[in-house]
Amino acid sequence: MNYSFQFGEILANGDLLLRGLKLTVLLFVLAFSGALVCGLFIGVARGSSRRVPNLIATAYIELFRNTPVLVQLIWFYYALPALSGWQPTAFTAAALGLFLNTSAYCAEIWRAGLQSLPAGQWEAGRAIGMSEWQLLRRVVVPQALARMVPAFTNRGVELAKMTSIASTITVQELMYEAKMLSTQTFLPLETFTVVAVIYFVLIYPGTLAAYALERRLNSKGA
Amino acid sequence: MANVLPADVLPADATPVLAVEGLRKSFGTNEVLKGIDLKVGAGERIAILGSSGSGKSTFLRCINFMETPSAGRIALDGTPIGTEGRNGALTAKSGELRRLRTRVGMIFQQFNLFPHMSVLENVMEGPVTVKGLPKAEARAKAQDYLKRVGLAEKADQYPQRLSGGQQQRVAIARALAMEPEILLFDEPTSSLDPELVGEVLDVILGLSREGRTMLLVTHELGFAYHFATRVLFLHEGRIHEQGTPDEVLKNPREERTQAFLHRFSAFHF
């Protein structure tokens, strides 16, 4: 093989990729922070013995987990406007779709985390008069968190990679800019190699930080 | 020991601290409590005996609404707790539950301390989070109660470092810190190694000298005898026999009570 790499031209267009990277990060931060919080509420409903909240949460979770995320984004961008008359921007549609999708997965993580706590902990909190939310905040979440960090990390990594799908509905994030660049320069090999490296550099530190956090939480609790 | 009279002969003008009337509890089709009536006067100490499955825990748990009663009435100081739904079950709203549980403390067989909090934080948790006490005040109070159960020097340890007996004493301090009018104990020594039972029973006897109102489920007959002003024998969801410790433990009238006591003393020499 005597292909000569031409990274120079790709790096010269670094500002394009950087612009895309900013949107990628923004998509990730919005969707993930929203999903962590929203997932708690759905997870509580999912674990609840009350019929109606449980049914709604279950339906929500199954709907989003059992359809492709690509279909979900396209649905929010192209189908929702027809239904509601509201046309979200591509970015809004992507952020909304990724947020709702990740919420469904986070809800399952929360539910499992909350249920992993011995029933005696809930009982002890109730017996001194704590409300359910006080119990969650003071007793349950601090103990369950250490056990949930690995699952949330996986979800975060999944989401970071999933943001690249937003390019299919014309969100000008990293993947979109990369596609443009590769057709302009006729250098797909170089472009997507650089992009892969960027994604790795973006995601890997997060994984490392989560390992460290997990170790710290575990040593504190025991 | 000054024996408080059984409720049936309480002075007519005394409002019972706790009044239970026609209490029933079913889990699905399984009726566990089949109509329990009990009036508890201030300072009474009631030991509840009965074989496994007779409904002792369920009875205690209904009193502080850890289980919602399927029927009946429960009143504290003459004020009814909860409202009766269409199906007869009692339900209490969250505010009422919180007030009820600050007035009725509960100690569990399994201690159930919060493992992520220090001993002191465990005891402070209720006063700070539920009662809204300033931290400094709650800390002083918690230290006080820890001293009462003989664990002042363990304040900064984490629960897992303590023996079972010490953990249960912290759990008692945690309940006391809410300054409840009534304490419920559900087999507080059943999960302890035999050599640790004594220290917990000593703390409970100490509380009885303060004149606290207490209901205690136990299989320690000897302790029940010294602790209680009144003994109840529960059988199949009903109060089968009650009276002073001498009456119930030494001269039981009912056959079932006799059989139960006989089984428990079979191996005493």
Ligand SMILES: Nc1ncnc2c1ncn2[C@@H]1O[C@H](COP(=O)(O)OP(=O)(O)OP(=O)(O)O)[C@@H](O)[C@H]1O
């Ligand atoms: N949450 C529940 N759901 C269904 N059944 C229950 C529940 N709690 C208790 N029961 C049933 O109610 C009955 C009485 O239980 P309870 O725990 O009150 O008995 P107990 O007298 O405390 O027994 P033990 O001495 O073993 O503690 C048992 O048959 C038990 O299976």
Ligand SMILES: [Mg+2]
């Ligand atoms: Mg029991």
